[in-house]
Amino acid sequence: MSAPTPTPALRCTNVVKRFGDFEAVKDVSLEVRHGEIFALLGPNGAGKTTLIGCITGLGRATSGSIEVFGFDVQKDFRITRRLVGLVPQEINFDPFLSPYQSLLVQQGLMGRKPDPARAEALLETFSLSDHRDAYSRHLSGGMKRRLLVAKALVHHPKLLFLDEPTAGVDVELRKELWDEVRRLRDEGTTIVLTTHYLEEAEMLADRIGVLRKGELLVVEDRETMLARGGGDKRLEDIFVQLVRDGAKEAAE
Numbered sequence: 001m002s003a004p005t006p007t008p009a010l011r012c013t014n015v016v017k018r019f020g021d022f023e024a025v026k027d028v029s030l031e032v033r034h035g036e037i038f039a040l041l042g043p044n045g046a047g048k049t050t051l052i053g054c055i056t057g058l059g060r061a062t063s064g065s066i067e068v069f070g071f072d073v074q075k076d077f078r079i080t081r082r083l084v085g086l087v088p089q090e091i092n093f094d095p096f097l098s099p100y101q102s103l104l105v106q107q108g109l110m111g112r113k114p115d116p117a118r119a120e121a122l123l124e125t126f127s128l129s130d131h132r133d134a135y136s137r138h139l140s141g142g143m144k145r146r147l148l149v150a151k152a153l154v155h156h157p158k159l160l161f162l163d164e165p166t167a168g169v170d171v172e173l174r175k176e177l178w179d180e181v182r183r184l185r186d187e188g189t190t191i192v193l194t195t196h197y198l199e200e201a202e203m204l205a206d207r208i209g210v211l212r213k214g215e216l217l218v219v220e221d222r223e224t225m226l227a228r229g230g231g232d233k234r235l236e237d238i239f240v241q242l243v244r245d246g247a248k249e250a251a252e
Protein backbone atom coordinates (compact mmCIF):
# COMPACT_ATOMS: atom_id res chain seq x y z
CA MET A 1 0.00 0.00 0.00
CA SER A 2 1.26 3.51 -0.69
CA ALA A 3 2.12 5.81 2.21
CA PRO A 4 -0.90 7.57 3.71
CA THR A 5 -1.38 11.10 2.44
CA PRO A 6 -3.05 13.88 4.37
CA THR A 7 -5.85 14.11 1.82
CA PRO A 8 -7.94 10.94 1.80
CA ALA A 9 -9.12 9.45 -1.49
CA LEU A 10 -12.68 9.93 -0.29
CA ARG A 11 -14.17 11.97 2.51
CA CYS A 12 -17.89 11.87 3.19
CA THR A 13 -19.06 14.28 5.88
CA ASN A 14 -22.58 13.94 7.30
CA VAL A 15 -23.98 12.72 4.03
CA VAL A 16 -27.76 12.37 3.88
CA LYS A 17 -29.76 11.19 0.89
CA ARG A 18 -33.54 11.32 0.96
CA PHE A 19 -36.05 10.08 -1.56
CA GLY A 20 -39.17 11.99 -0.55
CA ASP A 21 -39.63 11.22 3.15
CA PHE A 22 -37.45 8.16 3.02
CA GLU A 23 -33.89 8.54 4.25
CA ALA A 24 -31.78 6.04 2.31
CA VAL A 25 -28.44 7.41 3.62
CA LYS A 26 -28.35 8.76 7.18
CA ASP A 27 -25.63 11.13 8.26
CA VAL A 28 -22.74 9.05 6.94
CA SER A 29 -19.22 10.27 7.65
CA LEU A 30 -16.48 8.14 6.22
CA GLU A 31 -12.92 8.34 4.97
CA VAL A 32 -11.29 6.03 2.50
CA ARG A 33 -7.50 6.15 2.54
CA HIS A 34 -5.29 6.54 -0.43
CA GLY A 35 -4.39 3.18 -1.95
CA GLU A 36 -6.57 0.91 0.16
CA ILE A 37 -9.28 -1.57 -0.68
CA PHE A 38 -12.31 -0.56 1.33
CA ALA A 39 -15.25 -2.96 1.53
CA LEU A 40 -18.65 -1.43 2.12
CA LEU A 41 -20.88 -4.16 3.44
CA GLY A 42 -24.55 -4.14 4.17
CA PRO A 43 -27.72 -6.08 3.55
CA ASN A 44 -29.88 -5.33 0.51
CA GLY A 45 -31.38 -1.89 0.77
CA ALA A 46 -28.72 -0.64 3.19
CA GLY A 47 -27.95 2.33 0.94
CA LYS A 48 -24.65 1.23 -0.61
CA THR A 49 -25.61 1.94 -4.22
CA THR A 50 -27.29 5.19 -3.24
CA LEU A 51 -24.18 6.42 -1.42
CA ILE A 52 -21.97 5.45 -4.36
CA GLY A 53 -24.37 7.28 -6.68
CA CYS A 54 -23.92 10.47 -4.65
CA ILE A 55 -20.13 10.12 -4.85
CA THR A 56 -19.94 9.32 -8.55
CA GLY A 57 -22.40 12.00 -9.62
CA LEU A 58 -25.37 9.82 -10.57
CA GLY A 59 -27.33 11.33 -7.71
CA ARG A 60 -27.00 14.33 -5.45
CA ALA A 61 -26.67 14.11 -1.70
CA THR A 62 -29.55 15.89 0.06
CA SER A 63 -27.06 17.33 2.53
CA GLY A 64 -23.51 16.88 3.73
CA SER A 65 -20.36 17.06 1.68
CA ILE A 66 -18.36 14.60 -0.38
CA GLU A 67 -14.76 15.14 -1.43
CA VAL A 68 -12.67 13.03 -3.77
CA PHE A 69 -8.93 13.68 -3.31
CA GLY A 70 -9.94 16.97 -1.75
CA PHE A 71 -12.29 18.06 -4.58
CA ASP A 72 -15.98 18.60 -3.91
CA VAL A 73 -18.08 16.23 -6.04
CA GLN A 74 -20.67 18.92 -6.75
CA LYS A 75 -18.58 22.08 -7.09
CA ASP A 76 -15.64 20.40 -8.79
CA PHE A 77 -17.61 17.80 -10.72
CA ARG A 78 -15.53 18.19 -13.86
CA ILE A 79 -12.45 17.18 -11.90
CA THR A 80 -13.96 14.47 -9.73
CA ARG A 81 -15.71 12.62 -12.57
CA ARG A 82 -12.31 12.00 -14.11
CA LEU A 83 -10.80 10.82 -10.86
CA VAL A 84 -13.57 8.33 -10.23
CA GLY A 85 -14.50 5.11 -12.02
CA LEU A 86 -17.64 3.09 -11.43
CA VAL A 87 -18.42 -0.52 -12.16
CA PRO A 88 -22.17 -0.35 -11.71
CA GLN A 89 -24.32 -2.99 -10.12
CA GLU A 90 -26.49 -3.21 -13.23
CA ILE A 91 -25.07 -4.08 -16.63
CA ASN A 92 -25.54 -0.95 -18.68
CA PHE A 93 -23.88 -1.00 -22.06
CA ASP A 94 -25.33 -0.74 -25.52
CA PRO A 95 -26.04 -4.30 -26.61
CA PHE A 96 -25.33 -3.45 -30.25
CA LEU A 97 -21.83 -2.13 -29.71
CA SER A 98 -18.86 -4.44 -29.74
CA PRO A 99 -16.54 -4.48 -26.70
CA TYR A 100 -13.99 -2.52 -28.71
CA GLN A 101 -16.54 0.11 -29.75
CA SER A 102 -17.90 0.32 -26.18
CA LEU A 103 -14.45 1.20 -24.91
CA LEU A 104 -13.92 3.89 -27.56
CA VAL A 105 -17.35 5.39 -26.82
CA GLN A 106 -16.52 5.40 -23.13
CA GLN A 107 -13.26 7.23 -23.80
CA GLY A 108 -15.30 9.90 -25.60
CA LEU A 109 -17.77 10.14 -22.72
CA MET A 110 -14.88 10.69 -20.36
CA GLY A 111 -13.60 13.53 -22.52
CA ARG A 112 -10.60 11.65 -23.88
CA LYS A 113 -9.35 11.39 -27.41
CA PRO A 114 -9.92 7.99 -29.04
CA ASP A 115 -7.10 5.78 -27.89
CA PRO A 116 -7.30 2.49 -29.79
CA ALA A 117 -4.13 1.17 -28.15
CA ARG A 118 -5.60 1.67 -24.68
CA ALA A 119 -8.82 -0.04 -25.74
CA GLU A 120 -6.89 -3.00 -27.15
CA ALA A 121 -4.80 -3.25 -24.00
CA LEU A 122 -7.91 -3.36 -21.82
CA LEU A 123 -9.47 -6.04 -24.02
CA GLU A 124 -6.29 -8.03 -23.60
CA THR A 125 -6.19 -7.58 -19.83
CA PHE A 126 -9.78 -8.74 -19.50
CA SER A 127 -9.46 -11.66 -21.93
CA LEU A 128 -11.88 -10.07 -24.37
CA SER A 129 -9.59 -9.74 -27.38
CA ASP A 130 -11.16 -12.76 -29.06
CA HIS A 131 -14.55 -11.06 -28.78
CA ARG A 132 -13.33 -7.61 -29.68
CA ASP A 133 -15.87 -7.18 -32.49
CA ALA A 134 -18.78 -9.28 -31.24
CA TYR A 135 -22.07 -7.67 -30.29
CA SER A 136 -21.89 -7.07 -26.56
CA ARG A 137 -25.28 -8.72 -26.17
CA HIS A 138 -23.74 -11.96 -27.40
CA LEU A 139 -21.13 -12.07 -24.64
CA SER A 140 -21.44 -14.49 -21.74
CA GLY A 141 -22.33 -13.11 -18.32
CA GLY A 142 -18.72 -13.29 -17.22
CA MET A 143 -17.50 -11.44 -20.29
CA LYS A 144 -20.12 -8.72 -19.76
CA ARG A 145 -18.86 -8.23 -16.20
CA ARG A 146 -15.29 -8.00 -17.40
CA LEU A 147 -16.29 -5.47 -20.05
CA LEU A 148 -17.97 -3.37 -17.36
CA VAL A 149 -14.73 -3.31 -15.39
CA ALA A 150 -12.71 -2.50 -18.51
CA LYS A 151 -15.10 0.37 -19.33
CA ALA A 152 -14.72 1.80 -15.85
CA LEU A 153 -10.96 1.89 -16.32
CA VAL A 154 -10.63 3.67 -19.69
CA HIS A 155 -9.72 6.99 -18.09
CA HIS A 156 -7.32 5.57 -15.46
CA PRO A 157 -9.47 6.46 -12.43
CA LYS A 158 -7.63 6.91 -9.16
CA LEU A 159 -10.67 5.91 -7.11
CA LEU A 160 -12.64 2.93 -8.39
CA PHE A 161 -16.04 1.81 -7.14
CA LEU A 162 -17.08 -1.76 -7.72
CA ASP A 163 -20.74 -2.17 -6.83
CA GLU A 164 -21.38 -5.87 -6.25
CA PRO A 165 -19.08 -6.86 -9.08
CA THR A 166 -19.40 -10.54 -8.33
CA ALA A 167 -23.15 -10.86 -7.77
CA GLY A 168 -24.28 -13.97 -9.61
CA VAL A 169 -20.80 -14.60 -10.97
CA ASP A 170 -19.22 -18.04 -10.97
CA VAL A 171 -16.30 -18.94 -8.71
CA GLU A 172 -13.69 -18.82 -11.43
CA LEU A 173 -14.61 -15.35 -12.62
CA ARG A 174 -14.88 -14.15 -9.05
CA LYS A 175 -11.30 -15.21 -8.44
CA GLU A 176 -10.21 -13.47 -11.64
CA LEU A 177 -11.88 -10.29 -10.52
CA TRP A 178 -10.23 -10.50 -7.12
CA ASP A 179 -6.83 -10.82 -8.80
CA GLU A 180 -7.65 -7.82 -10.96
CA VAL A 181 -8.74 -5.77 -7.95
CA ARG A 182 -5.51 -6.59 -6.14
CA ARG A 183 -3.46 -5.73 -9.22
CA LEU A 184 -5.19 -2.35 -9.51
CA ARG A 185 -4.58 -1.66 -5.84
CA ASP A 186 -0.92 -2.56 -6.25
CA GLU A 187 -0.74 -0.03 -9.09
CA GLY A 188 -2.00 2.65 -6.72
CA THR A 189 -5.74 2.68 -7.44
CA THR A 190 -7.93 3.18 -4.39
CA ILE A 191 -10.83 0.75 -4.42
CA VAL A 192 -14.23 0.75 -2.80
CA LEU A 193 -16.05 -2.52 -3.14
CA THR A 194 -19.57 -3.37 -2.13
CA THR A 195 -20.55 -6.96 -1.75
CA HIS A 196 -22.68 -9.20 0.25
CA TYR A 197 -20.26 -12.05 -0.13
CA LEU A 198 -18.52 -11.69 3.19
CA GLU A 199 -15.71 -13.98 2.17
CA GLU A 200 -14.89 -11.47 -0.55
CA ALA A 201 -14.34 -8.70 1.97
CA GLU A 202 -12.42 -11.08 4.17
CA MET A 203 -10.09 -11.94 1.28
CA LEU A 204 -9.58 -8.49 -0.18
CA ALA A 205 -10.32 -5.60 2.10
CA ASP A 206 -7.85 -3.54 4.08
CA ARG A 207 -10.73 -1.90 5.91
CA ILE A 208 -14.41 -2.66 6.20
CA GLY A 209 -17.45 -0.49 6.81
CA VAL A 210 -20.87 -1.86 7.65
CA LEU A 211 -23.96 0.01 6.54
CA ARG A 212 -27.41 -0.87 7.79
CA LYS A 213 -30.58 0.99 6.85
CA GLY A 214 -28.56 3.96 5.69
CA GLU A 215 -26.48 4.15 8.87
CA LEU A 216 -22.79 3.43 9.05
CA LEU A 217 -22.51 1.10 12.04
CA VAL A 218 -18.78 0.59 12.13
CA VAL A 219 -15.55 1.11 10.19
CA GLU A 220 -12.56 -0.99 11.12
CA ASP A 221 -9.52 -2.55 9.59
CA ARG A 222 -10.04 -6.15 8.68
CA GLU A 223 -7.95 -7.59 11.49
CA THR A 224 -9.78 -5.55 14.13
CA MET A 225 -13.11 -6.61 12.77
CA LEU A 226 -12.10 -10.25 12.63
CA ALA A 227 -10.79 -10.00 16.20
CA ARG A 228 -14.33 -9.17 17.32
CA GLY A 229 -15.03 -12.86 16.99
CA GLY A 230 -12.13 -13.76 19.31
CA GLY A 231 -10.15 -14.80 16.24
CA ASP A 232 -12.11 -17.97 15.54
CA LYS A 233 -15.21 -16.55 13.90
CA ARG A 234 -15.71 -15.91 10.22
CA LEU A 235 -16.47 -12.38 9.11
CA GLU A 236 -19.90 -13.60 8.11
CA ASP A 237 -20.86 -14.39 11.72
CA ILE A 238 -19.40 -11.12 12.98
CA PHE A 239 -21.35 -9.23 10.34
CA VAL A 240 -24.64 -10.90 11.22
CA GLN A 241 -24.01 -10.08 14.88
CA LEU A 242 -23.21 -6.44 14.11
CA VAL A 243 -26.31 -5.97 12.01
CA ARG A 244 -28.42 -7.63 14.72
CA ASP A 245 -26.92 -5.49 17.49
CA GLY A 246 -27.54 -2.44 15.35
CA ALA A 247 -31.17 -3.43 15.03
CA LYS A 248 -31.46 -3.91 18.82
CA GLU A 249 -29.90 -0.53 19.57
CA ALA A 250 -32.27 1.11 17.13
CA ALA A 251 -35.22 -0.52 18.90
CA GLU A 252 -34.11 0.70 22.34
Ligand SMILES: Nc1ncnc2c1ncn2[C@@H]1O[C@H](COP(=O)(O)OP(=O)(O)O)[C@@H](O)[C@H]1O
Pocket: 019, 022, 024, 042, 043, 044, 045, 046, 047, 048, 049, 050, 051
Ligand atom coordinates in the same frame (compact mmCIF):
# COMPACT_ATOMS: atom_id res chain seq x y z
N1 LIG B 1 -34.60 6.35 -6.77
C1 LIG B 1 -35.09 5.89 -5.63
N2 LIG B 1 -36.29 6.28 -5.17
C2 LIG B 1 -36.79 5.84 -3.99
N3 LIG B 1 -36.15 4.97 -3.19
C3 LIG B 1 -34.95 4.52 -3.58
C4 LIG B 1 -34.35 4.95 -4.82
N4 LIG B 1 -33.15 4.35 -4.94
C5 LIG B 1 -33.00 3.58 -3.84
N5 LIG B 1 -34.07 3.69 -3.03
C6 LIG B 1 -34.24 3.00 -1.73
O1 LIG B 1 -33.13 3.33 -0.93
C7 LIG B 1 -32.73 2.20 -0.15
C8 LIG B 1 -31.29 1.90 -0.40
O2 LIG B 1 -31.17 1.32 -1.69
P1 LIG B 1 -29.76 0.93 -2.29
O3 LIG B 1 -28.85 2.08 -2.17
O4 LIG B 1 -30.00 0.39 -3.65
O5 LIG B 1 -29.31 -0.22 -1.30
P2 LIG B 1 -28.13 -1.31 -1.47
O6 LIG B 1 -27.32 -0.92 -2.64
O7 LIG B 1 -27.39 -1.26 -0.17
O8 LIG B 1 -28.82 -2.63 -1.64
C9 LIG B 1 -33.70 1.08 -0.51
O9 LIG B 1 -34.71 1.05 0.47
C10 LIG B 1 -34.22 1.50 -1.85
O10 LIG B 1 -35.51 0.97 -2.07
Ligand SMILES: [Mg+2]
Pocket: 048, 049, 050, 089, 163, 164
Ligand atom coordinates in the same frame (compact mmCIF):
# COMPACT_ATOMS: atom_id res chain seq x y z
MG1 LIG C 1 -26.85 -1.90 -4.36
